[in-house]
Amino acid sequence: MSLSFCGNDVNNSYSVEKGVLNNGCFVDALNLVPHVFLLFITFPILFIGWGSQSSKVQIHHNTWLHFPGHNLRWILTFTLLFVHVCEIAEGIVSNTWMKSNHLHLFLPAFMGFIAATTSVVYYHNIETANFPKLLLALFIYWVLAFITKIIKLWKFAEVGLGVEHLRFCITALLVVLYGLLMAVEVNVIIVRKYVFFANPQRVKPPEDLQDLGVRFLQPFVNLLSKATYWWMNPLIIGAHKRPIELKKIGKLPIAMRSLTNYLRLKDAYEEQRQNAEDLEKSPSIWRAMYRAFGRPILLSSTFRYMADLLGFAGPLCISGIVERLENNTEVVRMNKVYTDTLLQNTYVLAVLLFLALVLQRTFLQASYYVTIETGINLRGALLAMIYNKILRLSTSNMSMGEMTLGQINNLVAIETNQLMWFLFLCPNLWAMPVQIIMGVILLYYLLGFSALIGALVIVLLAPIQYLIATKLADTQKSTLDYSTDRLKKTTEILKGIKLLKLYAWENIFCDSVLETRGKELTSLRTFALYTSMSIFMNAAIPIAAVLATFVTHAYISQSRLSPAEAFASLALFHILVTPLFLLSTVVRFAVKALVSVQKLGEFLQSEEIGDDSWRNGDMPVSLESCKKHPGASPKTQRNRKQPLRYQMDNYEQPLRRQLRPTETEDVAVKVNNGYFTWGSNMSTLSDINIRIPTGQLTMIVGQVGCGKSSLLLAMLGEMQTHSGKVYWSNKNRYSVAYAAQKSWLLNATVEDNITFGSPFNKQRYKAVIDACSLQPDIDLLPFGDQTEIGERGINLSGGQRQRICVARALYQNTNIVFLDDPFSALDIHLSDHLMQEGILKFLQDDKRTVVLVTHKLQYLIHADWIIAMKDGSVLREGTLKDIQTHDVELYEHWKTLMNRQDQELEKDTEIESQTTLERKTLRRAFYSREAKNQIDDEDEEEEEEEDEDDNLSTTTSRRSKIPWKVCWCYLSSGGFLLVFLMVTSKLAKHSVMVAIDYWLAAWTSSAPNEQNSSFSLDHRSYVPVFVILCGAGIFLCLITSLSVEFLGLSAATNLHHNLLNKIIHAPLRFFDITPLGQILNRFSADTNIIDQHIPPTLESLTRSTLLCLSAIGIITFVTPVFVTALVPLAVAFYFIQKYFRVASKDLQDLDDSTQLPLLCHFSETAEGLTTIRAFRHEARFKQRMLELTDTNNTAYLFLSAANRWLEVRTDYLGAVIVLTAAVAAICSFYGLQSGLVGLGLTYALTVTNYLNWVVRNLADLEVQMAAVKKVNSFLTTESENYEGSIDVSQVPEDWPQHGEIKIQDLCVRYDPMLKPVLKHVNAFINPGQKVGICGRTGSGKSSLSLAFFNMVDVFEGKIIIDGIDICKLPLQTLRSRLSIILQDPVLFSGSIRFNLDPERTCSDDRLWEALEIAQLKNMVKTLPGGLDAVITEGGENFSVGQRQLFCLARAFVRKSSILIMDEATASIDMATENILQKVVMTAFADRTVVTIAHLVSSILEAEQVLVFSTGILVECDSAANLLAQEDSLFSILVRTHK
Secondary structure (H helix, E strand, C coil): CCEECCCCCCHHHHCCCCCHHHCHHHHHHHHHHHHHHHHHHHHHHHHHHHHHHHHCCCCCCCCCCCCCCHHHHHHHHHHHHHHHHHHHHHHHHHHHCCCCEEHHHCHHHHHHHHHHHHHHHHHHHHHHHCCHHHHHHHHHHHHHHHHHHHHHHHHHHHHCCCCCEHHHHHHHHHHHHHHHHHHHHHHHHHHHCCCCCCCCCCCCCCHHHHCCCECCCCCCCCHHHHHHCHHHHHHHHHCCCCCCCHHHHCECCHHHCHHHHHHHHHHHHHHHHHHCCCCCCCCCHHHHHHHHHHHHHHHHHHHHHHHHHHHCHHHHHHHHHHHHHHHCCCCCCCCCCEHHHHCCCHHHHHHHHHHHHHHHHHHHHHHHHHHHHHHHHHHHHHHHHHHHHHHHECHHHHHCCCCCHHHHHHHHHHHHHHHHHHHHHHHHHHHHHHHHHHHHHHHHHHHCHHHHHHHHHHHHHHHHHHHHHHHHHHHHHHHHHHHHHHHHHHHHHHHCHHHHHHHCCHHHHHHHHHHHHHHHHHHHHHHHHHHHHHHHHHHHHHHHHHHHHHHHHHHHCCCCCCHHHHHHHHHHHHHHHHHHHHHHHHHHHHHHHHHHHHHHHHHHHCCECCCCHHHHCCCCCCCHHHCCCCCCCCCCCCCCCCCCCCCHHHHHCCCCCCCCHHHHCCEEEEEEEEEEECCCCCCCEEEEEEEEECCCEEEEECCCCCCHHHHHHHHHCCCEEEEEEEEECCCCCCCEEEECCCCCCCCEEHHHHHHCCCCCCHHHHHHHHHHCCCHHHHHHCCCHHHCEECCCCECCCHHHHHHHHHHHHHHCCCCEEEEECCCCCCCHHHHHHHHHHHHHHHHHHCCCEEEEECCCHHHHHHCCEEEEEECCEEEEEECHHHHHHHCHHHHHHHHHHHHHHHHHHHHHHHCCCHHHHHHHHHHHHHHHHHHHHHCCCCCCHHHHHHCCCCCHHHHHHHHHCCCHHHHHHHHHHHCHHHHHHHHHHHHHHHHHHHHHHHHHHHHHHCCCCCCCCHHHHHHHCCHHHHHHHHHHHHHHHHHHHHHHHHHHHHHHHHHHHHHHHHHHCCCHHHHHHCCHHHHHHHHHHHHHHHHHHHHHHHHHHHHHHHHHHHHHHHHHHHCCCHHHHHHHHHHHHHHHHHHHHHHHHHHHHHHHHHHHHHHHHHHHHHHCHHHHHHHCCHHHHHHHHHHHHHHHHHHHHHHHHHHHHHHHHHHHHHHHHHHHHHHHHHHCCCCCCHHHHHHHHHHHHHHHHHHHHHHHHHHHHHHHHHHHHHHHHHHCCCCCCCCCCCCHHHCCCCCCCCCCEEEEEEEEECCCCCCCCEEEEEEEECCCCEEEEEECCCCCHHHHHHHHCCCCEEEEEEEEECCEEHHHCCHHHHHHCCEEECCCCCCCCEEHHHHHCCCCCCCHHHHHHHHHHCCCHHHHHHCCCHHHCEECHHHCCCCHHHHHHHHHHHHHHCCCCEEEEECCCCCCCHHHHHHHHHHHHHCCCCCEEEEECCCHHHHCCCCEEEEEECCEEEEEECHHHHHHCCCCHHHHHHHHHC
8 A cells, every 4th residue: 555645545635726734735745844843953953962961071960950840841741742642642642534544634743742842952951061052943843833733723613614523623732732832932031131132130049059179959950850869860770880979969959958848837936926915825836847848838739639640540441341342332434533532542542541640650759759848848947947946045944954855856756757757658648538528439330339348448448557557566565675775784784794704694684684585585476466457457457348339349249340340449449548647657747746835835945044245245333443463563473383282371372362353453344233044943053153264263162062163153144043143354254174073075076076066276286185185085995086985985084084184175265264174084193293284384374374173273373363162152252361360270170181081192193094095995995896897897897898809790680689597597597387377368368369350350351241130149159269268368368467477576575685695605705806886786786677667668569569469360361472571571570670779778777877966066065055155156067067967858859859760660560560461452453252351451550659668678778787797707707615514513622722822824814806904824812812913915814813713715824713624614613613803893784682693592691791890881771772782884873992892892702712803903992992902811811812013012012922013923022022132023013002
């Protein structure tokens, strides 16, 4: 058949006798002209444009500006494309009815389609290049197209075609569209004036895009890219090559930054405050949120409504297709296509179904995206609001406990997230009811009355869902309580693991953790039960509804159920279930949001700190009286160099100041008649009249609790002022350097903590560090002063923290320095050094005004001005001389106190100072870490490190691999029976589900030929099988949901149990080289994931995978042709999921890792409020908070955008599956039951819902499996060998009876990888002998003590105690028969009885006796409960000395004949040490005592001394003999330590 434009079946095709325009073919040809014109003009420009673009280096952000009417243009063009497709279809259909081919029927339409596509590509390129003059071509095109279409429409009307003809409708639509596009183009010309106007408007890209750091392009890209997240492609695909880092995701666009949103929310909030008639009423946060973020929520809801309405197109199209196929009517041939016949065509319906799905999914994702973006914006705004409030909170609120840190942390971590989640789910609140009502109406339209029965089943079962959901929330709470409790116990065990092992108590403590874990598991079991019920309800409700509906229909209705109705209603039921299931969640979140808003409101209304205009130096008092007096004597007489401390006579020196300060100097701060309070009505400070002289050292002294610190805070404006005034001189109050009593550190490097935002000045920094003697401590830190300290960093001791805080105050360049008892945690040497170098030299040389609160009276002689406080008021004020003359009594009192302090001093200088001790602990902590660093730091890194040199592709493939091995390990720890049950029940359930639908297809397709009486029988005979299948389905749903949850529970139980056992029985070395935080993480975060997160993910994953597979199986069964289309679809799906999983994991990590610093920053700020406010650093901290919030929000936004990216793609794939399934079914319909077609299409529809869940669950599971992997890596740790080669029965009951110790050729090392720490030691200790062991640090003293307990690797030689080689003994036996007192006293939370005797084997008398020996009996008697008195965590409620005495009592309770004291007197005061020495001599007279001493003086009485040097025993004799030898190492040690 020949091709010709006008067809050749009629002769007059080309004749124009009746007028040119009356030839339809010519009019069609005319329509071609504009399209061809556009293609000719644009193609060269596009090619040249693209050619030149490629030569430039990649343009940053080719997204740029939008011309006016940008979005409208995209929408119109898409509509235009759709209409062109309809035109082509109509042309082709009309053409099939002609005798020969008439190209003019569809060719112009086809060219129009190409031209429309070109127009949008062309426009996009002009827009990105910002070259608007070229838009003229488009303008001409729209005008020409508009004119040609008008002519065509006019001719149609002449011929008598009307609205009922499809051709007329299409042409009319095109006229409208071209007209609108022309209008858009005219608008651009008017606004931008790029042509026809003298001065075109210059436009720059938005500010965000000029900033190269902004990488989140969603707001700036064109509509198509917005809808499909096309701009995310480089990021997601690039993640495969190298992980996504913070740099890669850049900054947020300005409109999404928390500052912008904070200002929006704050304005809305404050506006209410101004407009309120009733001043008492607090502004509503809800209203503020609505004012600030209402518009995007409305937009999102609109998208949501459109998506929901389009969702109903699916079932209706299915019903149409099945009905047409069933009736199989051939459309009668005629010359014109009518509009109504269009919808009769199954192919048209299939395409419509496809378009509806694509649009529905696009709208749905758009709605999700908008709500998530708004939720994130809201969270940023709320966080900023909370933070600003924290910075203004009154101190009394914090200290009086009205606002605890916990509450603030909850506001930040929980309440803001609740509100954010509420916003995410918000559109559901009003979209769902509409969706449900629409669904029920449609069902009623399809099935009549019986549909209402089915809907009723769903509605009745919905409240049960809600009940289960609330129960779940409650159970989760109780689970949380138990896990917190379990974690507390675990932490205690890990902190005191050395003691537990030495005393062989690990199993007792392990059992107590397991007991708590048992309660937690019971709670988890309930949780699992409710979760499985919830999953079961979701799966069972639709089956129950379908069952009720169809059975009712079979018995009520006279007509047979057609496949079209059956499958459309089936699809509708699937649609209905989702909102009903979600409704319970949404309602729960709404309730939570109400509570959160209430809490937030209370917080925002809480007390604020007073207004502080006076701080800024608006000083109303005249300074005339305080002018400097010329008679002030020069400050030469003060002798700073000579320590004046020990010479009381110096006090009597004539003081260098004759004149009272009032006349001579400026006053820096002055308080008049001050009455200050901490919030309650009681005045804490009353009648305060003081002055602080400028440039001098003022000391505030007084007893504990007399209001010294409060006075400083009152001057800083932290207290509430009842009456009186605080005046600051003009130049002083901008910033006060303040070191609080309780040291406060930032989570930052040491250097950042000291400079605290001031510029770094090397010389000054060094001077400060020397003054605070921090250098030795800094040298010990792994990275010097670049080491992170603070909550998440390295734990420093109290003294070290305090010195850093003082250093911070010294370093700041402020006129005034307030130091609140900076000596409290320092020993005497450091205090002196700090006083001399720091305060007297560094600060006074700078002429800074210093106010010092202190208890150390010996420093009073350095003071220029003294304020003595008593009971909240000033007792005396003046120079020391004044006080000496006017208040002799007070002066004498001070003098006696000073003498006492001096005596302590004498003592203090003898023993090794506390500081050296702190440094020692620090060194120990790091020494063990370094050893660990040689071994790998974290097991997770292993994989990446194995072959770093490998090229990128291998790491890539490794990153996209699914960790099958770990999954298998998880499943096997759940038990094979449960795995088997889960797999079989899942498969059975899905088979039954398919069977139900297949049976339905067979039932509805079984059309009897003639309507006779046997019909009713016939079609009701299908009912019993249907009922049985549905029952089986519901039952299997229950089994599967239970089996998955309990599989998860059993895996969690086993993994935790094994982990705890492994760790508690691991050798001590393991704890030295593994950071405590890492072990705790396994027990907290990882265990939590295994307990609660993996089972639901696993359930969801298996369910959605099987659903997709069964759907594809059914479609293939119905139309085998589908297999051919399956291959490309599968390939596409494979790549989408592969790229997404890697990117999602990275973004998830980024989100997690950016969240922690944010939360820490909040808690840090709340703790250091007074310091931040004194320093006036609020603005800097706010800035930091905004940065941290934005970073976290960026990560979260990218994560949710990546989820949208995935969902859009899988949804489009699903739509393609539906289209191919439909087309395949229509093509190969002959010989198919129409019921089967319905079955195939209904299943194809479900695929769209579940494809993205498969990928997302896979990605989630992969992240969660990392927890299993981490736990597993600990399960491979070697345990200690608890067995021993001797049976317990062979060891005498009372061994060791005498306490004789033989050490033969002993060699010890900590690890086979490391060098020996003791080499070939030989010694003999007689029963009952008192032995001292000494040597320099690191000489192996402590290693010997560990060797007695077989805690280290004894690889040569042996230790024989009372004739038995200890290495052959079972560890439990050996360790339970010896006693040890460690250097760090360890107490556990519980009763005193539990701490002395956790095994519960001793009588009370024995315990009291032990306490008496340790001199604790009287103290314990006064405690409530006596032996059952509570000891808090770590023994915090006792002093260090008392704790050490408890440890002594503990050693005494265990009546072993050998006691080892490992540097036990290091951390206690003289008095306690004397008690210890006495006890050892009397109570342990008949026992062998081995004392490892860091102070040689404590072992001068020993009967035998072993002196070690670098692991070798160098001297062994009695102390007296060794001292007699001048050159012995022992006497050298004694001399140096004296």
